Amino acid sequence: MAKRLSPQDMLFLYGETPSSMMHVAALMPFTPPDDAPANYLRQMFEETRHLEVVEPWNLKLSHPRMLFRPDQSWVKDEKFDIDYHVRRSALASPGDERELGILVSRLHSQNIDFTRPPWELHFIEGLEGGRFAIYMKIHHSLVDGYTGNKILERSMSTDPTLRDQPLFFNVGPPSKKRSKTPAPPRNPVMSLVGGLLGGAVGGAQSVLNVGKALYNTQIRSDDEYGQITNSFQAPHSILNKHISRNRRFATQVYPFERLKSIGSKHDATVNDVALTIIGGGLRAFLDQLGELPEKPLVAFLPVNIRPKDDVGGGNAVGTILTTMGTDIEDPVDRLHTITASTKAAKGQLQNMSQTEVLAYTAGLMAPTAFQLASAMTGVRGPLPFTFNLCVSNVPGPRETLYLNGSRLEATYPVSIPMHGMALNITLESYADTLNFGFVGCRDALPHLQRLAVYTGDALDELDKLA
Incomplete structure (x- = not known):
């Protein structure tokens, strides 16, 4: 089912140019556990390949080659390719913070491919001390920083002993709480009249407040x-x-x-x-x-x-x-x-x-x-x-x-x-x-x-x- 973009989401598409790119990202360095095997990162990724990629990470634009179309919607990518979105990079070991910054600078300089869901995840190996980093890039029209943070938090744990955790693109969004108390029945005519009057009064008050x-x-x-x-x-x-x-x-x-x-x-x-x-x-x-x-x-x-x-x-x-x-x-x-x-x-x-x-x-x-x-x-x-x-x-x-x-x-x-x-x-x-x-x-x-x-x-x- 198609999901229309909001006006604010559309602004980030309208602002996209070859040099002014509207994607955001996060760089997250990690220290692996003491018992991590040599193939730790590859094993982590392989264990998630069979899991479902959930919304919004499986959504792409309905018209990726016409960003200015006013009827843009998010639609499910039926040919989702996990190997395109999740990649591995490596620094010449032992890589320091300066080299990591240079690599991230280069990755952030690359445009997003709108013919696919607009995000990428890079595992970066080779940091000094056996550490690694994750660089995650997302177009701002898909999620904002607040939403991205909430999803990342839910894909991690405060328990250092927990294993077999899925990555963020395998974690579905939480359902919003709904009131258990049903709304009282209302006269449909009065509801319509009340809604129109309320909208008019509220609209006038909003104009005054903003002005x-x-x-x-x-x-x-x-x-x-x-x-x-x-x-x-x-x-x-x-x-x-x-x-x-x-x-x-x-x-x-x-x-x-x-x-x-x-x-x-x-x-x-x-x-x-x-x-x-x-x-x-x-x-x-x-x-x-x-x-x-x-x-x-x-x-x-x-x-x-x-x-x-x-x-x-x-x-x-x-x-x-x-x-x-x-x-x-x-x-x-x-x-x-x-x-x-x-x-x-x-x-x-x-x-x-x-x-x-x-x-x-x-x-x-x-x-x-x-x-x-x-x-x-x-x-x-x-x-x-x-x-x-x-x-x-x-x-x-x-x-x-x-x-x-x-x-x-x-x-x-x-x-x-x-x-x-x-x-x-x-x-x-x-x-x-x-x-x-x-x-x-x-x-x-x-x-x-x-x-x-x-x-x-x-x-x-x-x-x-x-």
């Missing part, structure tokens, strides 16, 4: 509204260039409690602290290149708008904008500025429905069209841009996970650069750590790995002064 929030964001500058970053504040920078298909990937990992401790001293969240050290890293990185703008960089932050304990599926994401404080040298002052900015921006989303948040997001991000046109043509217009980069924070599992006895060491997100936004940084919490994945255009941003190093330096500096 008020956009007015507060874009126009007002009094009181706390002056802390809100609007759609016309991002400076022109090298982050907003036309990009190539080549990617560069770098990682960092920090103790979660270290960032939480800093935040608790300044009434800031862990995400505020993370944004602060990224801002410090960007300040040093761009200054070294001679490309640091006088005005602060602006990031757009995707916001998950699913209900608590939602099992996921498709895309459900809103957006806020925040300053990165790259014009502020003192890290504590930068933290206070970013905290005020994010609090004010989140305040606009309070008490909004999902539909209203999506409408607000559309209005907030509408000027991005000028930014994209500038990147595509190379013509710099007089207006500021809407944002310079994306910083996402995906909540991950808080317990250590195992896959057939192999301990998951970390989970590094690999996200999407695009024309007009050559850098994307995603954070993911895991166990007692916060994992950073930096991905950018190799040609627009040389030496991206230095940004990861400078972010660590910025954390050390903030920790000393906080």
